[in-house]
Amino acid sequence: MSLRYTGAWLQDGAFNPLTAPTGTPVYTNYFWSWGRNNQGQLGLGDSGAYTARSSPNQVGTNTWISIAPITSSVTSVRSDNTLWSWGSNNSGSLGLGNTTYYSSPKQVGALTNWLKVAGGYYYAVAIKTDGTIWSWGKNNAGQLGLGDTTTRSSPVQIGSLTAWSQVSCGNFHTISIKTDGTIWSWGAGGSGRLGLGNTTSYSSPKQIGALTNWLNVVCGTYHSLATKTDGTLWTWGVNNFGQLGINNTTNYSSPKQVGSLTNWLNLGAGPASSYSVKTDGTLWSWGSGAQGVLGLGNTTYYSSPKQVGALTNWSQPSSSYLSTSCVCTKTDGTIWSWGQNNFGQLGLGNTTSYSSPKQIGALTNWKAGYSGFYSSFGLAY
Numbered sequence: 451m452s453l454r455y456t457g458a459w460l461q462d463g464a465f466n467p468l469t470a471p472t473g474t475p476v477y478t479n480y481f482w483s484w485g486r487n488n489q490g491q492l493g494l495g496d497s498g499a500y501t502a503r504s505s506p507n508q509v510g511t512n513t514w515i516s517i518a519p520i521t522s523s524v525t526s527v528r529s530d531n532t533l534w535s536w537g538s539n540n541s542g543s544l545g546l547g548n549t550t551y552y553s554s555p556k557q558v559g560a561l562t563n564w565l566k567v568a569g570g571y572y573y574a575v576a577i578k579t580d581g582t583i584w585s586w587g588k589n590n591a592g593q594l595g596l597g598d599t600t601t602r603s604s605p606v607q608i609g610s611l612t613a614w615s616q617v618s619c620g621n622f623h624t625i626s627i628k629t630d631g632t633i634w635s636w637g638a639g640g641s642g643r644l645g646l647g648n649t650t651s652y653s654s655p656k657q658i659g660a661l662t663n664w665l666n667v668v669c670g671t672y673h674s675l676a677t678k679t680d681g682t683l684w685t686w687g688v689n690n691f692g693q694l695g696i697n698n699t700t701n702y703s704s705p706k707q708v709g710s711l712t713n714w715l716n717l718g719a720g721p722a723s724s725y726s727v728k729t730d731g732t733l734w735s736w737g738s739g740a741q742g743v744l745g746l747g748n749t750t751y752y753s754s755p756k757q758v759g760a761l762t763n764w765s766q767p768s769s770s771y772l773s774t775s776c777v778c779t780k781t782d783g784t785i786w787s788w789g790q791n792n793f794g795q796l797g798l799g800n801t802t803s804y805s806s807p808k809q810i811g812a813l814t815n816w817k818a819g820y821s822g823f824y825s826s827f828g829l830a831y
Contacts, residue, residue, distance in 0.1 A: 490553025504794025519822025542603025570619030592653025642703025692753025693737030742805025
Protein backbone atom coordinates (compact mmCIF):
# COMPACT_ATOMS: atom_id res chain seq x y z
CA MET A 451 0.00 0.00 0.00
CA SER A 452 1.08 3.59 -0.55
CA LEU A 453 1.17 4.46 3.15
CA ARG A 454 4.77 3.39 3.59
CA TYR A 455 6.09 4.73 0.28
CA THR A 456 5.90 8.43 0.97
CA GLY A 457 9.04 9.09 -1.05
CA ALA A 458 7.70 7.34 -4.16
CA TRP A 459 3.93 7.60 -3.90
CA LEU A 460 1.87 10.75 -3.97
CA GLN A 461 -0.59 10.73 -1.11
CA ASP A 462 -3.62 10.02 -3.31
CA GLY A 463 -2.00 6.77 -4.42
CA ALA A 464 -0.41 8.08 -7.63
CA PHE A 465 3.09 6.82 -8.40
CA ASN A 466 5.78 9.52 -8.51
CA PRO A 467 8.77 8.56 -10.69
CA LEU A 468 10.50 11.81 -9.70
CA THR A 469 11.35 10.35 -6.29
CA ALA A 470 10.92 6.60 -6.76
CA PRO A 471 13.91 4.27 -6.26
CA THR A 472 15.02 2.41 -9.35
CA GLY A 473 12.93 -0.70 -9.84
CA THR A 474 9.95 0.45 -7.76
CA PRO A 475 6.82 -1.12 -9.33
CA VAL A 476 3.98 0.97 -10.74
CA TYR A 477 0.53 -0.27 -9.73
CA THR A 478 -2.46 0.68 -11.86
CA ASN A 479 -6.08 0.36 -10.88
CA TYR A 480 -9.64 0.31 -12.21
CA PHE A 481 -11.78 3.41 -11.73
CA TRP A 482 -15.01 3.37 -9.69
CA SER A 483 -17.55 6.14 -9.02
CA TRP A 484 -20.68 6.74 -6.96
CA GLY A 485 -22.90 9.56 -5.69
CA ARG A 486 -24.32 12.58 -7.48
CA ASN A 487 -24.31 12.55 -11.28
CA ASN A 488 -26.23 15.66 -12.34
CA GLN A 489 -23.43 16.78 -14.72
CA GLY A 490 -22.19 13.33 -15.74
CA GLN A 491 -19.33 13.49 -13.23
CA LEU A 492 -19.51 9.75 -12.55
CA GLY A 493 -18.24 9.10 -16.09
CA LEU A 494 -20.86 6.40 -16.72
CA GLY A 495 -22.33 7.88 -19.92
CA ASP A 496 -25.44 9.41 -18.40
CA SER A 497 -26.37 12.45 -16.34
CA GLY A 498 -29.28 14.15 -14.62
CA ALA A 499 -31.03 14.46 -11.30
CA TYR A 500 -32.12 10.82 -11.24
CA THR A 501 -28.89 9.12 -12.32
CA ALA A 502 -27.08 9.18 -8.96
CA ARG A 503 -25.55 5.88 -7.78
CA SER A 504 -25.42 4.90 -4.11
CA SER A 505 -22.93 2.06 -4.66
CA PRO A 506 -19.63 1.94 -6.59
CA ASN A 507 -19.85 1.44 -10.36
CA GLN A 508 -16.83 0.67 -12.53
CA VAL A 509 -15.97 3.28 -15.18
CA GLY A 510 -14.91 1.31 -18.26
CA THR A 511 -12.07 -1.21 -18.28
CA ASN A 512 -9.04 1.09 -18.48
CA THR A 513 -6.63 1.42 -15.58
CA TRP A 514 -5.71 4.70 -13.87
CA ILE A 515 -3.06 6.18 -11.58
CA SER A 516 -4.49 9.51 -10.39
CA ILE A 517 -7.93 11.08 -9.89
CA ALA A 518 -8.89 14.70 -9.24
CA PRO A 519 -12.51 15.53 -8.42
CA ILE A 520 -13.17 19.11 -9.54
CA THR A 521 -16.56 20.87 -9.15
CA SER A 522 -19.10 18.38 -10.58
CA SER A 523 -16.39 16.99 -12.84
CA VAL A 524 -13.29 14.80 -12.83
CA THR A 525 -9.86 14.91 -14.42
CA SER A 526 -7.76 11.77 -14.25
CA VAL A 527 -4.49 10.25 -15.47
CA ARG A 528 -4.65 6.81 -17.07
CA SER A 529 -1.95 4.19 -16.64
CA ASP A 530 -0.55 5.08 -20.08
CA ASN A 531 0.01 8.64 -18.73
CA THR A 532 -2.69 10.15 -20.94
CA LEU A 533 -5.01 12.77 -19.41
CA TRP A 534 -8.81 12.43 -19.43
CA SER A 535 -11.73 14.47 -18.07
CA TRP A 536 -15.53 14.50 -17.93
CA GLY A 537 -18.53 16.12 -16.24
CA SER A 538 -19.28 19.81 -15.86
CA ASN A 539 -17.10 22.07 -17.99
CA ASN A 540 -17.72 25.47 -16.45
CA SER A 541 -14.86 27.88 -17.29
CA GLY A 542 -13.23 25.20 -19.45
CA SER A 543 -12.29 23.18 -16.37
CA LEU A 544 -12.09 19.94 -18.38
CA GLY A 545 -9.13 21.27 -20.37
CA LEU A 546 -10.68 20.22 -23.68
CA GLY A 547 -10.58 23.63 -25.34
CA ASN A 548 -14.31 24.19 -24.96
CA THR A 549 -17.05 24.48 -22.34
CA THR A 550 -19.08 21.43 -23.38
CA TYR A 551 -20.21 18.94 -20.74
CA TYR A 552 -19.40 15.24 -21.18
CA SER A 553 -20.73 12.23 -19.26
CA SER A 554 -17.95 9.84 -20.26
CA PRO A 555 -14.15 10.28 -20.30
CA LYS A 556 -12.65 12.46 -23.05
CA GLN A 557 -8.90 12.66 -23.70
CA VAL A 558 -7.18 15.99 -23.11
CA GLY A 559 -4.77 16.39 -26.02
CA ALA A 560 -2.59 13.49 -27.15
CA LEU A 561 0.40 13.64 -24.80
CA THR A 562 1.51 10.60 -22.81
CA ASN A 563 3.57 12.18 -20.04
CA TRP A 564 0.98 13.23 -17.46
CA LEU A 565 1.62 12.11 -13.89
CA LYS A 566 -0.95 13.46 -11.45
CA VAL A 567 -3.67 16.08 -11.26
CA ALA A 568 -5.39 18.13 -8.55
CA GLY A 569 -8.76 19.88 -8.73
CA GLY A 570 -10.16 23.11 -7.31
CA TYR A 571 -13.27 25.23 -7.91
CA TYR A 572 -13.70 24.80 -11.68
CA TYR A 573 -9.95 24.59 -12.30
CA ALA A 574 -7.22 21.95 -12.34
CA VAL A 575 -3.45 21.81 -11.96
CA ALA A 576 -1.37 18.87 -13.17
CA ILE A 577 2.22 17.67 -13.03
CA LYS A 578 3.92 15.78 -15.85
CA THR A 579 6.57 13.08 -15.60
CA ASP A 580 9.20 15.64 -16.60
CA GLY A 581 8.43 17.70 -13.48
CA THR A 582 6.66 20.55 -15.29
CA ILE A 583 3.38 21.90 -13.94
CA TRP A 584 0.31 22.90 -15.96
CA SER A 585 -3.08 24.49 -15.22
CA TRP A 586 -6.43 25.32 -16.82
CA GLY A 587 -9.97 26.46 -15.98
CA LYS A 588 -11.28 29.27 -13.81
CA ASN A 589 -8.69 31.90 -12.89
CA ASN A 590 -10.50 34.76 -11.14
CA ALA A 591 -7.89 34.99 -8.33
CA GLY A 592 -4.79 33.89 -10.22
CA GLN A 593 -5.15 30.29 -9.02
CA LEU A 594 -3.74 29.01 -12.33
CA GLY A 595 -0.36 30.57 -11.45
CA LEU A 596 0.09 32.04 -14.93
CA GLY A 597 0.70 35.66 -13.91
CA ASP A 598 -2.78 36.86 -14.78
CA THR A 599 -6.46 36.24 -14.06
CA THR A 600 -7.46 34.98 -17.51
CA THR A 601 -9.46 31.75 -17.71
CA ARG A 602 -8.00 28.94 -19.87
CA SER A 603 -9.85 26.00 -21.42
CA SER A 604 -6.69 24.05 -22.30
CA PRO A 605 -3.57 23.22 -20.25
CA VAL A 606 -0.93 25.97 -20.05
CA GLN A 607 2.50 25.52 -18.47
CA ILE A 608 3.28 27.45 -15.30
CA GLY A 609 6.77 28.87 -15.83
CA SER A 610 9.53 26.68 -17.23
CA LEU A 611 10.81 24.76 -14.20
CA THR A 612 10.99 20.96 -14.16
CA ALA A 613 11.10 20.46 -10.41
CA TRP A 614 7.47 20.14 -9.28
CA SER A 615 6.49 16.97 -7.42
CA GLN A 616 3.15 17.50 -5.64
CA VAL A 617 0.16 19.84 -5.88
CA SER A 618 -3.16 20.46 -4.13
CA CYS A 619 -6.01 22.89 -4.87
CA GLY A 620 -8.52 24.62 -2.64
CA ASN A 621 -11.39 26.91 -3.51
CA PHE A 622 -9.29 29.52 -5.35
CA HIS A 623 -5.78 28.74 -4.09
CA THR A 624 -3.06 26.30 -5.09
CA ILE A 625 -0.09 24.93 -3.14
CA SER A 626 2.72 22.84 -4.58
CA ILE A 627 5.92 21.19 -3.36
CA LYS A 628 9.08 20.94 -5.44
CA THR A 629 11.56 18.08 -5.56
CA ASP A 630 13.98 20.17 -3.46
CA GLY A 631 11.46 20.17 -0.57
CA THR A 632 10.43 23.81 -0.90
CA ILE A 633 6.73 24.74 -0.82
CA TRP A 634 5.02 27.32 -3.03
CA SER A 635 1.54 28.88 -3.24
CA TRP A 636 -0.55 31.13 -5.47
CA GLY A 637 -4.12 32.32 -6.02
CA ALA A 638 -6.52 33.86 -3.49
CA GLY A 639 -4.81 34.93 -0.28
CA GLY A 640 -7.86 35.71 1.86
CA SER A 641 -7.66 34.53 5.48
CA GLY A 642 -3.95 33.85 4.98
CA ARG A 643 -4.59 30.59 3.13
CA LEU A 644 -1.42 30.98 1.01
CA GLY A 645 0.79 30.85 4.10
CA LEU A 646 2.81 33.88 2.99
CA GLY A 647 2.30 36.00 6.10
CA ASN A 648 -0.37 38.20 4.53
CA THR A 649 -3.80 38.07 2.91
CA THR A 650 -2.66 39.18 -0.54
CA SER A 651 -3.55 37.24 -3.70
CA TYR A 652 -0.79 36.27 -6.15
CA SER A 653 -1.13 35.07 -9.73
CA SER A 654 2.28 33.38 -9.88
CA PRO A 655 4.02 30.98 -7.47
CA LYS A 656 5.50 32.42 -4.26
CA GLN A 657 7.71 30.44 -1.88
CA ILE A 658 6.43 29.91 1.67
CA GLY A 659 9.44 30.56 3.89
CA ALA A 660 12.86 29.18 3.05
CA LEU A 661 12.74 25.60 4.39
CA THR A 662 13.49 22.59 2.21
CA ASN A 663 11.90 19.76 4.19
CA TRP A 664 8.24 19.82 3.16
CA LEU A 665 6.72 16.42 2.30
CA ASN A 666 2.91 16.41 1.81
CA VAL A 667 0.31 19.17 1.36
CA VAL A 668 -3.49 19.34 1.05
CA CYS A 669 -5.85 22.30 0.67
CA GLY A 670 -9.26 22.75 2.23
CA THR A 671 -11.61 25.50 1.11
CA TYR A 672 -9.78 28.31 2.90
CA HIS A 673 -7.09 26.48 4.89
CA SER A 674 -4.11 24.25 4.21
CA LEU A 675 -2.20 21.43 5.92
CA ALA A 676 1.32 20.16 5.28
CA THR A 677 3.77 17.70 6.80
CA LYS A 678 7.53 17.90 6.85
CA THR A 679 10.07 15.14 6.40
CA ASP A 680 10.59 15.17 10.18
CA GLY A 681 6.97 14.06 10.68
CA THR A 682 5.70 17.37 12.06
CA LEU A 683 2.33 18.79 11.00
CA TRP A 684 1.73 22.44 10.04
CA THR A 685 -1.44 24.36 9.18
CA TRP A 686 -2.51 27.87 8.13
CA GLY A 687 -5.47 29.89 6.82
CA VAL A 688 -9.02 30.26 8.10
CA ASN A 689 -9.73 28.65 11.47
CA ASN A 690 -13.33 29.48 12.37
CA PHE A 691 -14.13 25.88 13.34
CA GLY A 692 -10.70 24.95 14.68
CA GLN A 693 -9.71 23.25 11.41
CA LEU A 694 -6.08 24.28 11.95
CA GLY A 695 -5.92 21.97 14.97
CA ILE A 696 -3.98 24.38 17.18
CA ASN A 697 -6.56 24.59 19.98
CA ASN A 698 -8.09 27.94 19.03
CA THR A 699 -10.20 29.54 16.31
CA THR A 700 -7.73 32.25 15.24
CA ASN A 701 -6.76 32.61 11.57
CA TYR A 702 -3.06 32.40 10.73
CA SER A 703 -1.34 33.56 7.56
CA SER A 704 1.90 31.62 8.18
CA PRO A 705 2.40 27.92 8.96
CA LYS A 706 1.78 26.96 12.59
CA GLN A 707 2.84 23.62 14.06
CA VAL A 708 0.11 21.33 15.36
CA GLY A 709 1.40 20.12 18.72
CA SER A 710 4.89 18.67 18.95
CA LEU A 711 4.47 15.12 17.61
CA THR A 712 6.66 13.84 14.79
CA ASN A 713 4.57 10.95 13.47
CA TRP A 714 2.10 12.66 11.13
CA LEU A 715 1.96 11.24 7.61
CA ASN A 716 -0.99 11.27 5.16
CA LEU A 717 -3.43 14.19 5.05
CA GLY A 718 -6.98 15.12 4.03
CA ALA A 719 -8.98 18.35 4.19
CA GLY A 720 -12.60 19.39 3.69
CA PRO A 721 -14.32 22.79 3.73
CA ALA A 722 -13.74 23.22 7.48
CA SER A 723 -12.39 19.82 8.54
CA SER A 724 -8.94 18.23 8.62
CA TYR A 725 -7.66 14.65 8.75
CA SER A 726 -4.37 12.84 9.15
CA VAL A 727 -3.15 9.28 9.40
CA LYS A 728 -0.09 8.86 11.59
CA THR A 729 2.81 6.51 10.95
CA ASP A 730 1.24 4.10 13.46
CA GLY A 731 -1.85 3.79 11.25
CA THR A 732 -4.20 5.70 13.54
CA LEU A 733 -6.68 8.19 12.05
CA TRP A 734 -7.25 11.67 13.48
CA SER A 735 -9.70 14.47 12.63
CA TRP A 736 -10.56 17.99 13.77
CA GLY A 737 -12.50 21.11 12.79
CA SER A 738 -16.21 21.26 11.97
CA GLY A 739 -18.14 18.07 12.66
CA ALA A 740 -21.20 19.12 10.64
CA GLN A 741 -22.97 16.15 9.01
CA GLY A 742 -20.74 13.83 11.06
CA VAL A 743 -17.86 14.48 8.68
CA LEU A 744 -15.16 14.02 11.36
CA GLY A 745 -16.17 10.38 11.88
CA LEU A 746 -16.26 10.82 15.65
CA GLY A 747 -19.86 9.73 16.17
CA ASN A 748 -21.19 13.26 16.61
CA THR A 749 -21.53 16.64 14.90
CA THR A 750 -19.33 18.58 17.32
CA TYR A 751 -16.42 20.76 16.24
CA TYR A 752 -12.96 20.28 17.75
CA SER A 753 -9.99 22.65 17.59
CA SER A 754 -7.38 19.95 18.24
CA PRO A 755 -6.92 16.47 16.72
CA LYS A 756 -9.18 13.66 17.98
CA GLN A 757 -8.60 9.98 17.24
CA VAL A 758 -11.23 8.25 15.11
CA GLY A 759 -11.79 4.93 16.87
CA ALA A 760 -8.88 2.82 18.02
CA LEU A 761 -7.78 0.98 14.87
CA THR A 762 -4.22 1.17 13.58
CA ASN A 763 -4.65 0.18 9.94
CA TRP A 764 -5.84 3.38 8.28
CA SER A 765 -4.04 4.47 5.11
CA GLN A 766 -5.28 7.57 3.26
CA PRO A 767 -8.16 9.94 4.13
CA SER A 768 -9.82 12.02 1.43
CA SER A 769 -12.27 14.89 1.59
CA SER A 770 -12.29 18.00 -0.60
CA TYR A 771 -12.85 21.73 -0.49
CA LEU A 772 -16.60 21.26 -1.17
CA SER A 773 -17.20 17.88 0.50
CA THR A 774 -19.16 17.20 3.68
CA SER A 775 -18.18 13.53 3.63
CA CYS A 776 -14.93 11.60 3.88
CA VAL A 777 -13.59 8.46 2.22
CA CYS A 778 -10.64 6.57 3.69
CA THR A 779 -8.75 3.41 2.73
CA LYS A 780 -7.13 0.96 5.09
CA THR A 781 -3.93 -1.04 4.71
CA ASP A 782 -6.01 -4.22 4.37
CA GLY A 783 -7.44 -2.90 1.09
CA THR A 784 -10.89 -2.04 2.43
CA ILE A 785 -12.52 1.35 1.90
CA TRP A 786 -14.67 3.28 4.40
CA SER A 787 -16.82 6.42 4.38
CA TRP A 788 -18.82 8.71 6.65
CA GLY A 789 -20.58 12.09 6.71
CA GLN A 790 -23.35 13.48 4.52
CA ASN A 791 -25.00 11.01 2.16
CA ASN A 792 -27.89 12.79 0.43
CA PHE A 793 -26.82 11.58 -3.05
CA GLY A 794 -25.40 8.22 -2.02
CA GLN A 795 -21.86 9.63 -1.98
CA LEU A 796 -20.89 7.29 0.87
CA GLY A 797 -21.31 4.31 -1.49
CA LEU A 798 -23.27 2.31 1.07
CA GLY A 799 -26.33 1.54 -1.07
CA ASN A 800 -28.50 4.11 0.68
CA THR A 801 -28.82 7.84 1.35
CA THR A 802 -28.43 7.70 5.13
CA SER A 803 -25.78 9.93 6.69
CA TYR A 804 -23.36 8.43 9.22
CA SER A 805 -21.11 10.09 11.78
CA SER A 806 -18.82 7.05 12.19
CA PRO A 807 -16.88 5.08 9.54
CA LYS A 808 -18.84 2.47 7.57
CA GLN A 809 -17.26 -0.06 5.21
CA ILE A 810 -18.16 0.20 1.53
CA GLY A 811 -18.88 -3.36 0.40
CA ALA A 812 -16.61 -6.23 1.33
CA LEU A 813 -13.79 -5.99 -1.21
CA THR A 814 -10.16 -5.82 -0.08
CA ASN A 815 -8.57 -4.50 -3.28
CA TRP A 816 -9.02 -0.72 -2.89
CA LYS A 817 -5.91 1.36 -3.41
CA ALA A 818 -7.27 4.91 -3.00
CA GLY A 819 -10.52 6.82 -2.40
CA TYR A 820 -11.49 10.37 -3.32
CA SER A 821 -14.33 12.48 -1.95
CA GLY A 822 -15.67 15.16 -4.29
CA PHE A 823 -18.65 17.51 -4.44
CA TYR A 824 -21.48 15.07 -3.46
CA SER A 825 -19.71 12.36 -5.51
CA SER A 826 -16.96 9.91 -4.62
CA PHE A 827 -14.42 7.90 -6.57
CA GLY A 828 -11.98 5.08 -6.00
CA LEU A 829 -9.15 3.09 -7.50
CA ALA A 830 -9.16 -0.68 -7.06
CA TYR A 831 -6.82 -3.24 -8.58
